[in-house]
Every structure is written in structure tokens, then in C-alpha cells.
Amino acid sequence: MPSLQPEEVLxxxxxxxAVLPVCDHYAGxxxxxxxxxxxxxxxxxxxxxxxxxxxxxxxxxxxxxxxxAQEQLQxxxxxxxxxxxxxxxxxxxxxxxDLNTLLASPSKQLSYLMLPKxxxxxxxxxxxxxxxxxxxQNGWETPPPLHVLIETPGxxxxxxxxxxxxxxxxxxxxVMDFVSHFNGAIADDAMKSPRQxxxxxxxxxxxxxxxxxxxxxxxxxxxVCTQFKDLxxxxxxxxxARRDFGFLRMWSIHPAQIEPILSAFAPGNAxxxxxxxxxxxxxxxxxxxxxxxxxxxxxxxxxxYWGVLKQARLTGTALPAGTHGxxxxxxx
Numbered sequence: 001m002p003s004l005q006p007e008e009v010l011x012x013x014x015x016x017x018a019v020l021p022v023c024d025h026y027a028g029x030x031x032x033x034x035x036x037x038x039x040x041x042x043x044x045x046x047x048x049x050x051x052x053x054x055x056x057x058x059x060x061x062x063x064x065x066x067x068x069a070q071e072q073l074q075x076x077x078x079x080x081x082x083x084x085x086x087x088x089x090x091x092x093x094x095x096x097x098d099l100n101t102l103l104a105s106p107s108k109q110l111s112y113l114m115l116p117k118x119x120x121x122x123x124x125x126x127x128x129x130x131x132x133x134x135x136x137q138n139g140w141e142t143p144p145p146l147h148v149l150i151e152t153p154g155x156x157x158x159x160x161x162x163x164x165x166x167x168x169x170x171x172x173x174x175v176m177d178f179v180s181h182f183n184g185a186i187a188d189d190a191m192k193s194p195r196q197x198x199x200x201x202x203x204x205x206x207x208x209x210x211x212x213x214x215x216x217x218x219x220x221x222x223x224v225c226t227q228f229k230d231l232x233x234x235x236x237x238x239x240x241a242r243r244d245f246g247f248l249r250m251w252s253i254h255p256a257q258i259e260p261i262l263s264a265f266a267p268g269n270a271x272x273x274x275x276x277x278x279x280x281x282x283x284x285x286x287x288x289x290x291x292x293x294x295x296x297x298x299x300x301x302x303x304x305y306w307g308v309l310k311q312a313r314l315t316g317t318a319l320p321a322g323t324h325g326x327x328x329x330x331x332x
Contacts, residue, residue, distance in 0.1 A: 006279060006306045006326050009287045010299060017217035018145075018169045021081065022265040022314055023047035024221055025252040028056015028065075033072065035255045040079075046316040047258055050084035053098055054116050062094035066101040073102070073109045082111035084147065089117040090126050103134040106141065112169060116149040117177065121161035124148055128167045145169035147221070151177035156205045163212035171209050172221035172251065178205065192226060193233065197240050210246040221249035228254035238264030266315035267308045275305035276320035 025040075025047055027033040036049050051072060057065035069085050076083055087098040102110065115127050128146060135143040146167045150156060151174025163171055175196055179186050186202075189195045196202055213220035222241035227233040234257045241247040242265055250261050267275070278292050282302050289298040297305075309323055319327075 003283055004287060005328075006283075006302075006309075010303045010306045012303075018219050019310075019314070020170060020219045020221075020249055021045065021047050022249050022311075023252050023258055023261045024050055024084070024172070024249055025255070025258055026050050026052045026056060026086070026224075028052035030068070032056075032255075036258075039255050039258055043258075043262070043316060045079045045081040046262060046314065047252070048081060048084055048111065050086055050114055052086045053094075054086050054088055056086070062088070063097060063101075066094070066098050070101050070104070073107050076109045078109065082107075082109040084112045084114055085110065086114035086116060086149075089115070090123045090130075095127075096130065099130055099134050103131065103138055103140065106135075106139055110144045112145045112147050114147040114149060114172070116174070117151060118148055118155045118162070119152050120154040121158040121165070123155075124162050124165060124168065128165065131167070143167065147172060149174045150205070150209055151175075152181055153178075156208055159208045159212045160215070163216045163218050168218060170219040170221050170249065171213050172249075173206060173209050173223045175202065175223040176226075178202070193237055193240070196223075197244065206241075206245045206247075213248075214246060219249050220245075220247045221251065222247040224251040224253045225257065226253070228257055231256060231260045234260045235264045262315050265311070266317045267312050271308060272312050272317065273320055275308040276323050278302065278305050279309070279326075280322055 023046070025036050027036045027049060033049070033051065040047055040049060051069040053062065053065045053069060073083055085102055087102070088094040102113070113131065115124065118124050124146070131143050131146065147170040148162055148168055149172045150159060150162070155162065159171065162168060176191050179188065179190050186199060190199045190202055210220045222238070225234045225237040238250050238261045241250060250265070252258050252261055278290070278297055279302060281290050281292060282297065287299065287302070289296060309319065309326070312319060313327060
């Protein structure tokens with residue numbers, strides 16, 4: 001009898017849990033996009049690139065920016081992941097124009113759409129309706145997933161409803177716009193570390209986003225670190241977001257931030273080696289309880305260690321010997 005694979009035994013309570021690269025890099029013009037593309041060509045599809053039609057585009061040139069994004073989608077060479085596009089908010093005059101341009105014809109290169117500045121769950125539902133309508137009109141077999149940027153108090157209060165929507169794949173926290181909505185009631189030091197991880201209102205928002213995502217099998221994505229010349233700060237923010245708040249993804253706004261984010265979200269060598277040893281021993285015992293270095297492990301803890309290996313694979317980290325075959329049947 002062939003050995004059962006971890007994914008077959010250590011089943012998840014949410015079998016349709018979304019899985020995404022840990023880095024989401026934003027590019028708002030051709031120069032920045034080309035730089036990001038060169039990094040991705042070197043690393044492989046371990047990061048997403050999102051073309052930014054909102055904050056990354058010049059005011060008054062919204063239509064040109066949307067056409068540029070569509071051209072990139074048409075010319076992109078598939079490598080296992082496509083491109084994402086951040087569109088305008090639902091109440092912006094360019095919102096429907098963005099959708100009309102991007103969804104004019106089906107494209108597997110469009111991996112997702114990012115919706116910013118949702119004021120409540122109703123805004124997200126409206127965006128989903130508009131996307132599905134245009135996809136139906138233009139012959140899409142399946143509409144692209146929607147990522148939602150949580151950056152208003154209303155969206156934070158509605159985060160459970162938003163995460164529970166079927167088309168939503170990921171929620172991102174937008175700390176700067178979120179703080180700005182308080183009209184000075186929260187000081188600007190909360191836009192960056194360490195205060196962004198300490199202010200009670202921001203802690204509550206981060207916990208809410210992370211919990212809602214994990215409840216519904218969506219990917220929680222952390223906000224940018226604006227200190228792109230201080231790569232130690234980027235690493236520290238990424239590690240704090242992952243270890244303390246359960247985020248599985250983080251935004252990048254400069255190519256130099258990509259590798260620090262990947263490294264911060266990757267398991268350490270010792271943790272990865274231990275996870276592989278425990279899982280290999282459990283497989284030899286037909287996935288029954290085992291003892292490892294004086295500690296008892298059953299499927300409850302084995303699920304954790306299987307998650308460590310899956311996280312390593314998402315970050316492009318080399319897998320320990322004997323574990324590669326486990327991913328042959330895995331979809332994550």
C-alpha cells in the first residue's frame with residue numbers, strides 16, 4: 001500500500017483555503033513594473049505584481065493607465081501566476097471605466113482585482129456585481145478573484161461580512177488611509193513602526209482582519225513599509241505581521257523590499273528541518289501519534305508542521321530531502 005500524502009491525511013477544515021505568494025509588489029508605471037518583472041523572472045512566481053491604477057496613476061490620466069495595464073496583461077508571459085490590478089474605488093468616476101477596459105476580453109493573465117477604499121460590505125458586493133456582469137457579457141468562464149483593501153473604519157467593522165463573500169480571496173490592511181480617516185485623533189506615528197503594532201485601534205483592526213481571513217480561508221495581507229531604504233525595518237515589519245498577527249502576505253512598494261519580505265515569511269532552517277523530521281517519522285508510523293525528542297505529536301501538531309513546509313514552498317525555500325514528493329498531489 002503506497003504511503004498516504006500529508007494533504008490526504010492532515011486535512012484542513014477549510015479545503016478551499018486560498019493560497020497566494022507571500023509578497024504582493026505594487027507598480028504604478030512602466031519603469032517600476034519592468035524592474036519588478038526582472039526580479040520576478042529571477043525568483044519565479046513566488047511574488048505577485050499588482051499594476052496600480054489608483055494611487056500609482058496620475059490624476060487625469062486614468063484611462064491611459066487602464067489601457068497600459070490591459071496591454072501588460074495581453075503581453076505577459078504566464079509563469080504560474082498572472083498579474084493583479086488595483087482599480088479605483090466604487091464611487092470614483094473611473095471605476096466602471098477600469099472594469100470595461102480590463103474585462104473587455106477573458107485573460108488568464110489577470111490573477112485578481114484589488115478594490116481600495118471600501119466603506120462597507122455593500123461597496124464590495126457592488127464591485128462583485130459589476131465585475132460579474134462584465135465578465136458574463138464578455139465571455140469569461142470565471143470572474144477573477146477580488147482582493148479588498150481594508151482602510152476605512154466601516155470596512156473594519158464589516159470585515160467578517162467582507163471576508164465571507166465568495167469572490168473575495170484576500171484582505172489587505174491599508175494603515176495610512178485608515179489612520180487618516182480619524183482626522184488627527186490618531187497621531188501620524190501610528191502609520192509606521194513600532195506604533196502601528198501598538199496602538200489599540202490599529203491592533204484591533206489587524207486582529208479583526210487576520211481572524212476574519214483565517215475563519216473563511218482567505219489570505220490576510222499586511223500593509224507596506226514606507227522605509228524602503230531601511231531593509232532591516234522591512235524585515236522587522238514583515239516578521240511582526242506574520243508572527244504576532246498571523247498575516248500570510250505583505251505589500252512591497254520597491255523592488256529592494258521583495259527579498260526581505262520573502263525571507264521574513266519563510267520558516268527558519270532549524271524550524272523547517274524539524275518539521276520535515278517530524279512529518280517523515282509520522283509517515284513511517286502511518287500518520288499515527290509519534291514521539292520526537294521527548295515530545296508527543298499527533299495530527300493536531302502534525303498539521304502545524306505541514307503548514308511550515310507549505311510556507312517554505314510559497315517563499316521559494318529549498319525543501320528538505322524526502323519531502324518533495326508530498327507536493328505532487330498538493331494543490332497548495
